[in-house]
Amino acid sequence: MTPLFDFSADAIRALARDDVARALAEDIGSGDLTAGLIQTDRRARARVLVREPAVLCGAPWVEAAVRALDPQARLTWHVQEGESCVANQVVLDIEGQAQALLSVERTALNFLQMLSAVASKTALYVAMVRGTGARIVDTRKTLPGLRLAQKYAVRTGGGLNHRIGLFDAVLIKENHIAAAGGIAPVLARAATVAAQASFIEIEVETLEQLKEALNAGAAMVLLDNMDALMVQEAVRLNEAMSAAKGVGRAVLEISGGVMLESVRALAQTGVDRISVGALTKDVKAIDFSVRFESPLCLKP
Incomplete structure (x- = not known):
């Protein structure tokens, strides 16, 4: 797209x-x-x-x-x-x-x-995660009316942009899952808007939810508020399930409570992306x- x-x-x-x-x-x-x-x-x-x-x-x-x-x-x-x-x-x-x-x-x-x-x-x-393979990503926690300017600044600093707004990508969060009746049903529904979306991503809070999302065909998963040990296990699980199915592994992103002091340890777990609201919110x-x-x- x-x-x-x-x-x-x-x-x-x-x-x-x-x-x-x-x-x-x-x-x-x-x-x-x-x-x-x-x-x-x-x-x-x-x-x-x-x-x-x-x-x-x-x-x-x-x-x-x-x-x-x-x-x-x-x-x-x-x-x-x-x-x-x-x-x-x-x-x-x-x-x-x-x-x-x-x-x-x-x-x-x-x-x-x-x-x-x-x-x-x-x-x-970006400097803290250099050499790990993880990329730093922004969020929608921006100043009203200046989102594009702040997202441009993130790019200038070497980071990646997440979705611009609610209109260009799908991010299925806890409340969406609850309202839709579960992970599998909401992912099935998401397929109907795939042509309009830059990506489809689903948020999980536990390893069991991660398994369910991967079994339902999730290609991009947001690991919400997981510590480094749990993230490490999520990466291992993602690799094992993709190998067993003979498909490409899902993109894993971390979100929630990421601090400069802890970001390298999280990056070293093998995740692909780390989203940081503080880039634009706490400046x-x-x-x-x-x-x-x-x-x-x-x-x-």
Whole structure:
């Protein structure tokens, strides 16, 4: 199935423009009263610095924000999207119309600090599982209205995207199983929407449920809140049952309570994917700041 959002460069630029338009309308409204004190013919130069180590993410949103108010502004990036930066490094120089740069400063930083935080946290998890074969995956625990931006940041940090929303894949959870009358019936029903779904995955909480799911033909199983020993047994069971049936083994994914300190031990069990809600839900903004050149504004 063709992905519903392909994250191509053109698509990301369009997404950034839409996100920025909403953010600027929210912040500026009928006009920036403070920036209005600056003469309209004044120009300014500004530097964006990062105050802590990070993976930079959000350049398309910064560019969209600046160019929304000053299409002729010049932006010179010293750190590229997805690259690591160190504390107190200058990541961007901007020159443009002074009023515009003052008005757009906070919106640009808000996107940069949030998306860099997601990318940086993702990169930490990815580094912890490197060499194990497991991949770090995001969830739907995202900021309302900014899901695609956050999922883009996960990709920038080296992670994988789970489903975009409820419309592009099937994830059968405990309540779905209960409502449908069991694992086998709900998987049978899922086959009717297979052509519309990127994947069909079912969540299990016990090894007995895993056996039932595999016997019912599950190709992708989410192991919910299992410790490393239980996950290890789930991997062994998956291998044994697939070998006995002469079919390919199911993709196994871990979810629930995954922490940075424990993620490598979980990855070493042999699972394929580890989904981490904290990538997008529990982010602490990366500290960026803007410094205008002194004197503040330069005549053209």
